[in-house]
Amino acid sequence: MSIQVEHLYKQFRVHVRQAGWTGAVRSLFKREIRTVEAVRDISFTIPSGEIVAFLGPNGAGKTTTIKMLAGLLYPSSGSIQVAGYVPFEQKAEFKKIMSLVMGQKSQLIWDIPPMETFLVNKAIYEIEDRAFRQTLDELVELLELEELLTKPTRSLSLGQRMKCELAAALLHRPKVLFLDEPTIGLDVHTQEKVRRFIGQYNREHRTTVLLTSHYMGDVTALCDRVLIINHGKLLYDGELDMLTEKLTPYKLLEVQLSSIPDISWDAYGELVDAKEGKVTLRVPRERIHEVSSRFLQLFDVRDLNIEDPPMEEVITLAFQEDAHVS
Amino acid sequence: MKRHWRIFCEFFRTCLVEELEYRSEFxxxxxxxxxxxxxxxxxxxVFFYQTDNLGGWKYADxxxxxxxxxxxxxxxxxALRPNMSRLLQHIRMGTFDYVLTKPVDSMFYVSFRHLVFWRLIDVLLGIGLIIYALIQKHYMPTIMDAVMFFISIGSSLVLIYALWMMLMTTSFWVIRIDxxxxxxxxxxxxxxxxxxMxxxxxxxxxxxxxxAAFIxxxxxxxxxxKWNGMTTILSVVLAGLFLWISRRFWRYALRSYTSASS
Known part of the structure; x- marks a missing residue:
């Protein structure tokens, strides 16, 4: 097991401050302290080499959990093991086998080319010249960095910078990689590239990857398994496909007809859309075969398509508090 | 030690590159x-126009x-000043997290990461002035004088570092003071x-x-x-003590950082 988390809790004590003058003055004399439970009883394990997505709305506790896994935060209670180490002991050996990339925060030196940051990391991680050269060549090829290496970081685009961030984080060949929103703010094309890189890197090096993202594309492209968290609680741990089945007991049936007959569709399913000869129905999973064959018999069908509901919809459902998915 | 020296050299090199990027006004x-x-x-x-000694010290002294x-x-x-503002920035922006994920002592990293190398001019000028003062005084230090000097200047460097570090560490709490x-x-x-005086x-x-007297x-x-063995030993002991305190203080600050969010 590469990552093992048991009954993890994290509480923060925060000052509650009222807005405005009176609130500011009052907080000088009397501080109201409230305890916020950021993570409540989370347990999971991730075998080495697996790539798992961590999903949840803003403030769900994803980043707090990742920070605890990387040893940046001390858990209030519970236990964590990452590759056999206890992260918050902050041992140098542990830091050498893991890496953290935060999409919102940069580790590259702003005014000079990324190559200089790479060299600093080479010294810090004590990477041998040969190993460094080899890893760098590989990363340059995979991420297409050739021309970026010598340009000052400040002149790079967000996407180019993100690719360099990934390279900087992977130079010491970590066994465990934490990615906190690696594709945030990137255009669709670059997202796709970064995604493909992460997938390929994971396959080739058997690196354990835990990633958080707001983009479903990242998740569907990279991970079979997802962890869904909301209000600090783990709501779901399992395969992405299973989640879809559990939460959305229907499929989308799209039928292209020569003309739309003026009938009630209730006998087939719930009507979503009907225009320009295309009818979209929400049909319960167990009826999908029956409904589609009836369509083929009764209507002049030009094209028929069965789809799962969009992932965003599934996740929105999962985030709803009463969803009993686990 | 050797490893830290290598990392320090790497910091120096990158800062040089950074400085040259702006073709610094040497x-x-x-x-x-x-x-x-x-x-x-x-x-x-100006002082010595009025008097010929200042707290018992002559002009050349x-x-x-x-x-x-x-x-x-x-x-x-x-080495120290450029890092103060950076640490504040690291803590405020949350990039301090990256420092903590690096397999290097965090206190070492935040104190020497940024170097403004042209400030070494002051060091050279200072050394020049020391030599000039000795010539003025017609005094050639003995080997023992030199040994005592190097021990006590070593202590003052450690002392300065420790005092500076303690001040810098407070930036975990007073992140508004720029x-x-x-x-x-x-x-x-x-x-x-x-x-x-x-x-x-x-x-x-x-x-x-x-x-300050020991610095x-x-x-x-x-x-x-005019050295005195006891004073020199005392300066070494004090330097060690202050370094130890600053280290404890840094550890304490880190603990409170890592138990809170940023």
């Missing part, structure tokens, strides 16, 4: 350093003290003059509580052959 900096030391010498000369002061100040501006280094300056400026409680504070006066006296 000449401008050189002139301002020269002007700074010139003004300091002038001030001392004070010049030597000033040389040591300038050297130390150059080193502070070279220039904590101002506080340090006010203290460090007191070491520009012989400790004998200060009277009463100020002298006691500057000797025993904030050991410039002890090394200067050593080089002039």
């Amino acid at each position: 000449l401008g900096n050189f002139l301002s350093s020269l002007f700074g030391i010139g003004m300091a010498i002038l001030t001392i000369q 004070v010049l030597l003290l000033l040389g040591i002061f300038n050297t130390l100040q150059g080193l502070i501006d070279f 220039d904590l280094s101002f506080v340090f300056n006010s203290f460090f400026e007191t070491t520009r003059f012989p400790i004998g 200060y009277r009463g409680w100020l002298r006691i504070v500057l000797t025993y509580i904030l050991p 410039t006066s002890t090394p200067a006296l050593s080089l002039l052959g």
Whole structure:
């Protein structure tokens, strides 16, 4: 097991401050302290080499959990093991086998080319010249960095910078990689590239990857398994496909007809859309075969398509508090 | 130690590259350093128009003290000062997280990551002034003087580092104060003059509580052959003690950082 988390809790004590003058003055004399439970009883394990997505709305506790896994935060209670180490002991050996990339925060030196940051990391991680050269060549090829290496970081685009961030984080060949929103703010094309890189890197090096993202594309492209968290609680741990089945007991049936007959569709399913000869129905999973064959018999069908509901919809459902998915 | 030295060299190299990226105004900096030391010498000369000794120190002695002061100040501006604002920024922006994920001592990293190499001009000027003062005085330090000097200047470097680090560590809590280094300056400026110049409680504070006396006066006296074994040992002990306290304080600050969110 590469990552093992048991009954993890994290509480923060925060000052509650009222807005405005009176609130500011009052907080000088009397501080109201409230305890916020950021993570409540989370347990999971991730075998080495697996790539798992961590999903949840803003403030769900994803980043707090990742920070605890990387040893940046001390858990209030519970236990964590990452590759056999206890992260918050902050041992140098542990830091050498893991890496953290935060999409919102940069580790590259702003005014000079990324190559200089790479060299600093080479010294810090004590990477041998040969190993460094080899890893760098590989990363340059995979991420297409050739021309970026010598340009000052400040002149790079967000996407180019993100690719360099990934390279900087992977130079010491970590066994465990934490990615906190690696594709945030990137255009669709670059997202796709970064995604493909992460997938390929994971396959080739058997690196354990835990990633958080707001983009479903990242998740569907990279991970079979997802962890869904909301209000600090783990709501779901399992395969992405299973989640879809559990939460959305229907499929989308799209039928292209020569003309739309003026009938009630209730006998087939719930009507979503009907225009320009295309009818979209929400049909319960167990009826999908029956409904589609009836369509083929009764209507002049030009094209028929069965789809799962969009992932965003599934996740929105999962985030709803009463969803009993686990 | 060797590893940290290698990392330090790497920091130095990147900072050099960074500096050259802006084609730093080498000449401008050189002139301002020269002007700074010139003004300091002038001030001392003004003092000595009135008197021929300052707290028991002769003109050339004070010049030597000033040389040591300038050297130390150059080193502070070279390695410590540039890092203060960066640490504040790291903590405020949350990029301090990256520092903590690196397999290197975090206190070492935040104190030496950023270097402003042209400040070494001050160090060179300071050393020049020390040599000039010795020539003025026609005094050739013995080997023992030199040994005592190097021990006590080593202690003052450690002392300065420890005091600076303690101040810097407070940035975990007072992240709104943008220039904590101002506080340090006010203290460090007191070491520009012989400790004998200060009277009463100020002298006691500057000797025993904030050991300014050991920072410039002890090394200067050593080089002039007026060393005292006990004082030198005391300076080493104090330096060790302060370093230990600063380290404990840093650890304590880290613990409270890592138990809170950022």
